[in-house]
Amino acid sequence: SVLNLKRFIGCAVREFSFLARKPGCSGLHITTDACWGRCETWEKPVLDPPFIESHQRVCTYNETRLETVQLPNCSADMEPSYTYPVALRCDCGVCLTSTTECITSV
Amino acid sequence: FRALSPGCHLYPFNVTIRTDKRGTCRGTQLVYACVGYCESSAFPSRYSVLLASNFTRNITSASRCCTISKDAKIKVRLHCPRGRHHDMEILTARACRCNMCHRSRY
Numbered sequence: 001s002v003l004n005l006k007r008f009i010g011c012a013v014r015e016f017s018f019l020a021r022k023p024g025c026s027g028l029h030i031t032t033d034a035c036w037g038r039c040e041t042w043e044k045p046v047l048d049p050p051f052i053e054s055h056q057r058v059c060t061y062n063e064t065r066l067e068t069v070q071l072p073n074c075s076a077d078m079e080p081s082y083t084y085p086v087a088l089r090c091d092c093g094v095c096l097t098s099t100t101e102c103i104t105s106v
Numbered sequence: 107f108r109a110l111s112p113g114c115h116l117y118p119f120n121v122t123i124r125t126d127k128r129g130t131c132r133g134t135q136l137v138y139a140c141v142g143y144c145e146s147s148a149f150p151s152r153y154s155v156l157l158a159s160n161f162t163r164n165i166t167s168a169s170r171c172c173t174i175s176k177d178a179k180i181k182v183r184l185h186c187p188r189g190r191h192h193d194m195e196i197l198t199a200r201a202c203r204c205n206m207c208h209r210s211r212y
Contacts, residue, residue, distance in 0.1 A: 006112070007111070007112065008112070009110060009111075009112060009143050011146075014147075016149050016150075018149065018150060020150075020153075021153060022153040023153075032150070034147065034148060034149040034150065035147060035148040035149075036145075036146075036147040036148075037145075037146065037147075038112055038143035038144060038145055038146070039143065039144075039146060040141070040142070040143055040172075041114075041141075041142065041143075041144060041171040041172040041173075041207070042117070042139055042140060042141040042142070042172055043139065043140050043172065043173050043174045043199070044117075044119070044139030044140070044141075044199075045121075045137055045139065045174075045177065045196065045197035045198055045199065047121070047123065047196060051197055052174065052197075054171075054173075054208070056171045056207045056208070058146040058148070058167050058169035058171075058207065059146040059147060059148060059167075059169070060146075060148040060165065060167050061148055061165055064165075082153075083164075084150035084164065085150055085164050085165055087148075090148070095167045095169065095207070097163075098162065098163075099162065099163060099164070099165055100148070100163055100165045100166065100167050101151050101155045101159065101163045101165070101166040101167070102167050102169070102207075103166060103167065103168050103169075104168070104169055104170065104171070104206040104207045104208075105168060105169075105170060105206070
């Protein structure tokens with residue numbers, strides 16, 4: 001069945017393509033599994049400071065495995081391997097800065 | 107909290123205020139929170155992020171969260187013994203928007 005992405009609620013594994021690149025090598029197009037979705041978030045007024053209570057969960061990796069590829073045409077002094085995470089399971093959760101670069105867009 | 111459609115919407119709830127534990131003066135007022143499902147995704151970090159984080163942040167999470175974009179103060183009337191009353195102001199949401207997540211970094 002075709003998932004209607006406009007109406008989708010939740011957090012799921014979704015195909016993702018990117019260009020793996022680092023200085024001294026050519027780039028390599030990679031298609032892999034990443035996470036995408038819509039998680040419940042809210043803000044509500046409360047009586048005590050800071051007067052707004054919030055609940056913020058984002059769709060992120062819950063379980064991963066690492067994949068390593070070799071980038072082409074690397075210069076002699078550059079190690080060609082490039083490692084990236086593959087999503088096995090995705091879930092709504094807090095954005096952990098220990099493992100994740102948390103960016104937010106308007 | 108349930109509003110099972112994508113987006114970020116006003117959500118009504120009742121706030122009850124008591125002036126003390128015995129509820130000498132009390133009042134109830136309908137106010138609004140913002141509740142919803144905004145888009146978020148997580149994918150492999152770029153090499154510059156890997157380098158900057160000493161290869162610890164191999165995931166990048168890009169998210170928006172349901173936030174209060176406009177709020178207002180409204181009056182609540184607290185009813186006290188002997189027909190007296192006392193007014194106070196509390197916050198309510200007036201408009202909601204999928205916008206930057208603030209508290210998802212922890």
